[in-house]
Amino acid sequence: MTEKLKISIKNLNVFYANKQALYDINLNIMEREVTSLIGPSGCGKSTLLKCLNRMNDLIDICSINGQIMIDGTNINDSDQDPVLLRSKVGMVFQKPNPFPKSIYDNVAYGPKLHGIAQSKDELDSIVIKSLSRAGLYEEVKSRLFEPGTGLSGGQQQRLCIARALAVGPEIILMDEPCSALDPIATAKIEELIEELKTKYTIVIVTHSMQQAARVSDRTAYMHMGELVESGFTKNIFSNPQHQKTQDYITGRIG
Amino acid sequence: MTTITYLAIFALAVYSFIINKSRAVSLAKFSNLHSQPYYHGIYSAVFMFLPAITLLILWTSIQNILTNLTIKDYFGDINDPGLVKFYINSVIDYSSGVSTRIIEHSGFLPAVERYSSLTYTNSILKIIVAIGLSVTLLRLSMKTVTVEFKAREYVERLFVMLMKLSSIMAIVVTVGIVLSLLFETLRFFSMINIFDFLFGLQWSPQTAIRADQVASSGSFGAIPVFAGTILISLIAMLVAVPIGLYSAIYLSQYAPYKVRTFAKPIIEILAGIPTVVYGFFAVITVAPFFRDLGDKIAPGALSGESAIIAGTVMGIMIIPFITSLTDDAMNAVPSSLKEGSLAMGATVSETTKQVIIPASFHGIVASFLLAFSRAIGETMIVVMAAGFAANLTLNPFESVTTVTVQIVGLLTGDQEFDSAKTLSAFALAFVLFFLTLILNVIALNMVKKYRELYE
Ligand SMILES: Nc1ncnc2c1ncn2[C@@H]1O[C@H](COP(=O)(O)OP(=O)(O)OP(=O)(O)O)[C@@H](O)[C@H]1O
Ligand SMILES: [Mg+2]
Numbered sequence: 001m002t003e004k005l006k007i008s009i010k011n012l013n014v015f016y017a018n019k020q021a022l023y024d025i026n027l028n029i030m031e032r033e034v035t036s037l038i039g040p041s042g043c044g045k046s047t048l049l050k051c052l053n054r055m056n057d058l059i060d061i062c063s064i065n066g067q068i069m070i071d072g073t074n075i076n077d078s079d080q081d082p083v084l085l086r087s088k089v090g091m092v093f094q095k096p097n098p099f100p101k102s103i104y105d106n107v108a109y110g111p112k113l114h115g116i117a118q119s120k121d122e123l124d125s126i127v128i129k130s131l132s133r134a135g136l137y138e139e140v141k142s143r144l145f146e147p148g149t150g151l152s153g154g155q156q157q158r159l160c161i162a163r164a165l166a167v168g169p170e171i172i173l174m175d176e177p178c179s180a181l182d183p184i185a186t187a188k189i190e191e192l193i194e195e196l197k198t199k200y201t202i203v204i205v206t207h208s209m210q211q212a213a214r215v216s217d218r219t220a221y222m223h224m225g226e227l228v229e230s231g232f233t234k235n236i237f238s239n240p241q242h243q244k245t246q247d248y249i250t251g252r253i254g
Numbered sequence: 255m256t257t258i259t260y261l262a263i264f265a266l267a268v269y270s271f272i273i274n275k276s277r278a279v280s281l282a283k284f285s286n287l288h289s290q291p292y293y294h295g296i297y298s299a300v301f302m303f304l305p306a307i308t309l310l311i312l313w314t315s316i317q318n319i320l321t322n323l324t325i326k327d328y329f330g331d332i333n334d335p336g337l338v339k340f341y342i343n344s345v346i347d348y349s350s351g352v353s354t355r356i357i358e359h360s361g362f363l364p365a366v367e368r369y370s371s372l373t374y375t376n377s378i379l380k381i382i383v384a385i386g387l388s389v390t391l392l393r394l395s396m397k398t399v400t401v402e403f404k405a406r407e408y409v410e411r412l413f414v415m416l417m418k419l420s421s422i423m424a425i426v427v428t429v430g431i432v433l434s435l436l437f438e439t440l441r442f443f444s445m446i447n448i449f450d451f452l453f454g455l456q457w458s459p460q461t462a463i464r465a466d467q468v469a470s471s472g473s474f475g476a477i478p479v480f481a482g483t484i485l486i487s488l489i490a491m492l493v494a495v496p497i498g499l500y501s502a503i504y505l506s507q508y509a510p511y512k513v514r515t516f517a518k519p520i521i522e523i524l525a526g527i528p529t530v531v532y533g534f535f536a537v538i539t540v541a542p543f544f545r546d547l548g549d550k551i552a553p554g555a556l557s558g559e560s561a562i563i564a565g566t567v568m569g570i571m572i573i574p575f576i577t578s579l580t581d582d583a584m585n586a587v588p589s590s591l592k593e594g595s596l597a598m599g600a601t602v603s604e605t606t607k608q609v610i611i612p613a614s615f616h617g618i619v620a621s622f623l624l625a626f627s628r629a630i631g632e633t634m635i636v637v638m639a640a641g642f643a644a645n646l647t648l649n650p651f652e653s654v655t656t657v658t659v660q661i662v663g664l665l666t667g668d669q670e671f672d673s674a675k676t677l678s679a680f681a682l683a684f685v686l687f688f689l690t691l692i693l694n695v696i697a698l699n700m701v702k703k704y705r706e707l708y709e
Contacts, residue, residue: 055597060510087599097590100613109608110598160594167598 154185583617
């Protein structure tokens with residue numbers, strides 16, 4: 001596997017008002033790999049994830065310092081447009097959140113917004129391709145124009161993944177994408193992640209150790225806003241360097 | 255005298271509460287009471303208060319009927335029932351000292367004497383019985399303070415009954431209002447053809463005072479009046495919808511938390527300004543402004559009573575309704591949808607247009623409808639700023655009148671209550687009521703539908 005650095009986080013500190021949420025984070029994320037962030041609740045996983053597509057900008061009281069380089073550019077530079085960044089860095093949320101529109105319009109939402117498709121046909125093909133890639137097309141092809149909110153939870157989540165794929169991102173951020181799903185739907189999403197990583201760089205937050213072990217190449221363990229250790233998933237799980245990591249993965253904390 | 259009786263009974267009830275509560279407290283020292291002492295107090299107070307008060311009220315009303323019957327005999331020689339009623343009232347007023355006017359009738363003074371003696375003995379008797387009943391009940395209630403007495407359950411039932419009664423009252427009052435309106439309206443339609451009223455183009459009720467003109471159809475055509483109401487309300491919506499919508503979008507989507515918590519209550523205060531103040535605002539500020547503006551374009555073209563003036567001020571009045579309700583509707587859209595859209599690289603305004611507004615559309619439309627029905631029923635502003643002349647026009651620079659203005663005009667001053675002119679006010683009010691009712695029902699249904707969508 002040829003390794004290429006996709007995201008590089010250097011000395012990142014994040015504050016909510018006066019309260020520090022992340023302390024001096026340093027982390028490298030490789031292209032076309034799945035990196036999972038694990039750690040006890042409140043340790044700052046979501047916060048770190050949201051820094052990567054600048055969703056933190058939306059929170060008034062949130063301020064950050066440090067560097068986040070994606071493809072060699074600091075995304076927090078003043079000349080960087082968060083709106084463009086977010087079309088390059090897609091996000092899937094914990095709870096499926098399809099828009100109250102048809103399945104088709106949900107997927108076409110991003111392409112229309114960014115003027116990606118030149119014609120109706122092109123838009124159609126983007127929608128179909130994205131739905132297929134998210135493993136949903138076969139299930140919904142007969143009802144593309146019915147509301148997306150009428151799908152099952154697992155289907156909704158895959159719709160949200162299709163929606164993110166439709167804008168042609170390079171990175172996909174997933175914040176506990178399976179926590180609202182049953183085991184079968186979860187297995188489907190995990191399968192999907194496996195497939196997607198051939199094209200995309202994926203960062204996933206998860207509370208399930210098994211899931212991290214199953215889907216990710218690398219794992220980063222966080223604790224109380226600090227990055228305790230990171231490395232290949234198999235190493236982290238079989239041979240953790242830190243006591244805290246050991247405690248967490250054996251279920252003693254968290 | 256009667257007031258003192260009521261007060262005495264109330265005082266006895268308070269006394270009953272205190273004494274029975276304290277008895278329960280001392281009882282509680284030795285054993286586990288089924289109900290807390292407080293409930294024993296309430297129970298015993300109500301136990302004596304309700305029957306005593308009911309007795310007083312019943313007694314008083316029966317007494318009134320009986321005495322009225324008795325003194326009616328003194329005026330047996332009069333045939334006009336209205337006049338008899340007036341004489342009886344005069345007797346009562348004179349005896350109770352409300353008035354000193356003596357009616358020139360042989361029966362009057364004897365009637366006064368009879369009435370006075372009757373009421374006097376009656377009152378004494380009434381007070382003795384009522385107080386006696388209270389004291390008896392008080393003594394009885396003391397026996398109920400026992401360990402196992404379920405005062406708490408009875409008190410609970412009592413409060414449920416009180417609440418039921420209140421709800422029934424609210425409904426009965428509403429139905430009563432509608433019915434009284436309906437009856438007067440029907441009386442009006444027995445004089446004037448309903449179709450002439452609903453579709454007539456000519457509104458000039460003043461001319462109908464003379465008998466020969468009542469029959470002349472056409473003077474009660476309500477179309478110009480309703481057209482005026484609609485015109486002014488539409489102008490109001492033209493002012494209020496953009497401002498209300500944009501301010502709601504700003505508040506719910508852009509404003510920092512601090513601005514929002516500060517600005518929203520202020521906007522809602524606007525909704526509490528008495529409309530007569532808006533009326534002044536219309537007459538003193540807005541009317542001169544528009545007149546000066548009009549004079550620059552075409553001198554003398556614009557009177558101080560143009561539809562546009564009343565409409566603009568009314569629009570300002572209903573802005574807070576739209577802002578507040580639309581803001582609520584937009585805020586009810588789950589934030590996950592907003593985040594989802596922003597995370598796709600949409601700007602806030604794109605998100606608002608494409609996700610937030612469609613998702614809260616029912617609520618937004620409902621806020622428009624409610625604001626519109628508010629505008630239709632608004633009275634004070636138009637009374638002060640719109641005219642009385644019922645012109646049928648769509649020109650906002652002309653003077654028009656509204657339903658509410660006409661109603662006020664028809665019912666103020668000395669009016670006879672069975673002329674077509676006066677009754678037409680009820681017909682207008684009834685149609686207006688019907689219109690706003692329909693608007694409100696539609697709006698509330700929409701709100702409900704969109705609540706179901708997200709809950
Ligand atoms: N919008 C916010 N305002 C203030 N503090 C916040 C905000 N969001 C997160 N925090 C704080 O930052 C810290 C990290 O939160 P974060 O949501 O990143 O944790 P997490 O690791 O994702 O937890 P979980 O596993 O429960 O999702 C917490 O202490 C939290 O209270
Ligand atoms: Mg989280």
